[in-house]
Amino acid sequence: MKHIKTISGSNLKDTLAKGGCGECQTSCQSACKTSCTVGNQKCENK
Amino acid sequence: MSKAVKIHKFNLNDQNIILDINSGAVHVVDKVVYEIIDYFEDKSLQEIKEIFKDNYDEKTIVDVYEEIKTLTERGLLFSEESNIRNLKYNEDNIVKAMCLHVAHDCNLRCSYCFASQGDFKGDRSFMSLEVGKKALEFLVENSGTRRNLEVDFFGGEPLMNFDLVKKLVDYGRSLEKEYNKNFRFTITTNGVLLDEEKIDYINENMDNVVLSLDGRKEVNDHMRKTVSGQGSYDIIVPKFKAMVDKRGDKDYYIRGTFTSNNIDFSEDAIDFYNQGFKKISIEPVVTSPDKDYALREEHLQKVLEEYENFSKKYIEIKNKDKDFYFFHFMIDLKQGPCIVKRAVGCGAGSEYMAVTPEGDLYPCHQFVGEEEFKIGNVFEGVFNTELRDTFKKANVYNKEECRSCWARFYCSGGCHANAYNSHKDIMKPYEIGCEMEKKRIECAISILANLDN
Numbered sequence: 001m002k003h004i005k006t007i008s009g010s011n012l013k014d015t016l017a018k019g020g021c022g023e024c025q026t027s028c029q030s031a032c033k034t035s036c037t038v039g040n041q042k043c044e045n046k
Numbered sequence: 047m048s049k050a051v052k053i054h055k056f057n058l059n060d061q062n063i064i065l066d067i068n069s070g071a072v073h074v075v076d077k078v079v080y081e082i083i084d085y086f087e088d089k090s091l092q093e094i095k096e097i098f099k100d101n102y103d104e105k106t107i108v109d110v111y112e113e114i115k116t117l118t119e120r121g122l123l124f125s126e127e128s129n130i131r132n133l134k135y136n137e138d139n140i141v142k143a144m145c146l147h148v149a150h151d152c153n154l155r156c157s158y159c160f161a162s163q164g165d166f167k168g169d170r171s172f173m174s175l176e177v178g179k180k181a182l183e184f185l186v187e188n189s190g191t192r193r194n195l196e197v198d199f200f201g202g203e204p205l206m207n208f209d210l211v212k213k214l215v216d217y218g219r220s221l222e223k224e225y226n227k228n229f230r231f232t233i234t235t236n237g238v239l240l241d242e243e244k245i246d247y248i249n250e251n252m253d254n255v256v257l258s259l260d261g262r263k264e265v266n267d268h269m270r271k272t273v274s275g276q277g278s279y280d281i282i283v284p285k286f287k288a289m290v291d292k293r294g295d296k297d298y299y300i301r302g303t304f305t306s307n308n309i310d311f312s313e314d315a316i317d318f319y320n321q322g323f324k325k326i327s328i329e330p331v332v333t334s335p336d337k338d339y340a341l342r343e344e345h346l347q348k349v350l351e352e353y354e355n356f357s358k359k360y361i362e363i364k365n366k367d368k369d370f371y372f373f374h375f376m377i378d379l380k381q382g383p384c385i386v387k388r389a390v391g392c393g394a395g396s397e398y399m400a401v402t403p404e405g406d407l408y409p410c411h412q413f414v415g416e417e418e419f420k421i422g423n424v425f426e427g428v429f430n431t432e433l434r435d436t437f438k439k440a441n442v443y444n445k446e447e448c449r450s451c452w453a454r455f456y457c458s459g460g461c462h463a464n465a466y467n468s469h470k471d472i473m474k475p476y477e478i479g480c481e482m483e484k485k486r487i488e489c490a491i492s493i494l495a496n497l498d499n
Contacts, residue, residue: 040376
């Protein structure tokens with residue numbers, strides 16, 4: 001494409017099929033302890 | 047009914063960015079796309095040509111229209127929301143993460159401490175071995191088929207009860223074998239009591255360590271004082287440096303708090319970097335608005351500008367040193383969490399709980415000391431199941447403000463404690479926190495867009 005560069009074409013909806021295993025890190029345990037950011041967590045079920 | 051917003055566009059760090067909210071796809075676009083996309087859903091190609099005829103030639107408009115159309119057909123623009131509004135979450139009430147308050151006492155007297163200088167509004171106390179073991183047993187027994195279990199040693203200051211920490215790590219390792227689990231131990235410390243032996247022990251046994259420090263010496267010492275009222279910077283920094291030097295590749299975060307006294311917190315972040323700390327986090331203070339150092343509405347604009355300002359500096363550093371990480375600018379667009387995790391958030395009150403020295407269970411460390419949030423104890427388990435259900439239901443589909451917010455799959459509804467502190471209601475997000483989080487996400491995506499080039 002000439003006008004659009006897709007830097008992430010992954011589709012969140014596809015994660016619904018095998019999502020929710022719960023093995024990933026609890027977001028608050030990692031560094032913040034006072035806020036909630038989930039978008040930067042890693043999936044452990046890839 | 048107003049139409050659901052499906053995309054979010056913004057310009058930051060010289061990039062026009064379009065985020066497709068429901069798929070999570072991210073596109074960097076030129077000026078033409080950035081303008082035309084606002085009309086794509088409601089206008090025909092003919093109408094769009096008419097609107098932009100004085101700005102762009104017809105071929106460009108048609109090409110842009112076709113590109114948007116192709117991505118829309120592929121589900122990467124204007125995608126519809128997944129039908130998981132009646133999300134079933136943690137129906138088996140599995141617990142997999144714990145914050146162990148091994149010491150409700152502290153050897154610093156930080157002015158902004160949400161834990162009332164370490165005692166959490168109660169008596170100063172230490173967790174006993176009996177309570178600690180019981181907590182780990184509670185975790186293992188309630189973790190169902192989850193293999194990875196997380197235990198953070200927290201306080202007050204956990205190094206004040208370090209013998210217990212070591213005994214609980216040993217006990218956890220013995221439970222791992224018996225129950226086929228993998229414990230990930232972490233510790234959050236102010237560093238005052240760090241010595242070589244503790245540094246080696248922590249580096250060997252803790253998956254992550256959170257080291258509390260606020261940045262520049264004068265900023266740190268203004269808030270983080272010793273019991274006798276002196277600044278703590280000179281005591282702590284050499285110890286943190288020694289710890290990080292010996293830690294190798296293992297995770298750590300130098301974690302600071304910013305208040306209305308240091309809205310120029312990017313200076314603190316840069317100071318961390320110049321001191322040799324490369325994995326950093328700086329968090330907005332959590333406190334009631336009447337405190338003189340609180341972040342209030344009147345500070346918000348400056349804070350947002352500071353995040354943008356920091357993102358520019360961050361790109362410069364990242365271009366030279368890829369090992370520099372700011373927690374809130376890290377975003378994984380390709381291998382990030384699934385939509386379920388994004389919808390339910392931190393798991394406080396069901397998957398995640400805090401344990402007091404006496405063994406009481408609270409939804410998370412931020413609620414400890416708020417009597418009405420006592421959810422159970424490690425001896426009897428969870429007895430306030432109504433409270434647990436309330437926390438389980440606090441997801442982005444049930445929070446009114448989140449349902450229409452473009453950032454809902456990144457912040458996951460935000461921090462329950464922030465919501466409660468500002469509105470006495472965990473279902474009503476803390477607006478200032480929301481605005482800061484949205485800016486951090488925009489910064490994080492714009493950083494990726496720049497580094498991707």
